[in-house]
Amino acid sequence: QVQLQESGPGLVRPSETLSLTCTVSGGSITTSRHYWGWIRQPPGKGLEWLGNVYASGSTYLNPSLRSRVTISVDRSKNHFSLKLDSVTAADTAIYYCATMGSLARRPTPDSWGLGTLVTVTS
Amino acid sequence: QPALTQPPSVSGSPGQSITISCTGTSNDVGGYDFVSWFQQHPGKAPKLLIYDVTDRPSGVSDRFSGSKSGNTASLTISGLQADDEAVYHCCSYTNYPTVIFGGGTRVTVL
Numbered sequence: 001q002v003q004l005q006e007s008g009p010g011l012v013r014p015s016e017t018l019s020l021t022c023t024v025s026g027g028s029i030t031t032s033r034h035y036w037g038w039i040r041q042p043p044g045k046g047l048e049w050l051g052n053v054y055a056s057g058s059t060y061l062n063p064s065l066r067s068r069v070t071i072s073v074d075r076s077k078n079h080f081s082l083k084l085d086s087v088t089a090a091d092t093a094i095y096y097c098a099t100m101g102s103l104a105r106r107p108t109p110d111s112w113g114l115g116t117l118v119t120v121t122s
Numbered sequence: 123q124p125a126l127t128q129p130p131s132v133s134g135s136p137g138q139s140i141t142i143s144c145t146g147t148s149n150d151v152g153g154y155d156f157v158s159w160f161q162q163h164p165g166k167a168p169k170l171l172i173y174d175v176t177d178r179p180s181g182v183s184d185r186f187s188g189s190k191s192g193n194t195a196s197l198t199i200s201g202l203q204a205d206d207e208a209v210y211h212c213c214s215y216t217n218y219p220t221v222i223f224g225g226g227t228r229v230t231v232l
Binding site for chain 1: 124154156158160167168169170173174177179211213214215218219220221222223224225226
């Protein structure tokens, strides 16, 4: 069973870049046949999909955030990463990484990491 | 504003059945049989209950079932139990491809 663990700073200053990594254990990104994704949840609110990355490095990004989001994969470290530029308080959220489409026929979320809270504050 | 519409709350007594709706458009729920449902307990990550409208992952109770009619998908919880008290999120694949969620429904067991 694949396990996912998010890591990165819990505090980010406004206008700076949020950077998170999702480390995969119990499975290989290189040999996977599904996507890997990032999803966030502002405190007390609903879920928002940020984007997916495939082992090849190809990505699909949420159109509303595309100008600020970068998702990449490092197969040698078996992890994938999220960068969100020019953050504001509205980007304060729990950030989850997930497998996308390992069960479903399309890349919708399956297994989730535990999540990490990122607070944007000066 | 969430892309998919869910009722904010649904409640039921132990042993009863409840149904949560998730309404989208022909571009998402109505156009694809790729709707998922997640259960989220407080302070926990979402857990997959249903994928591809009706399929359950291994280990998920058969008290949870999914269906779809037109632009509305539904999750039914039968034999309601205290541990079912949680927030339930729906999710749909769309074109591009992207993923959209509903706003979540809080289930209360009376």
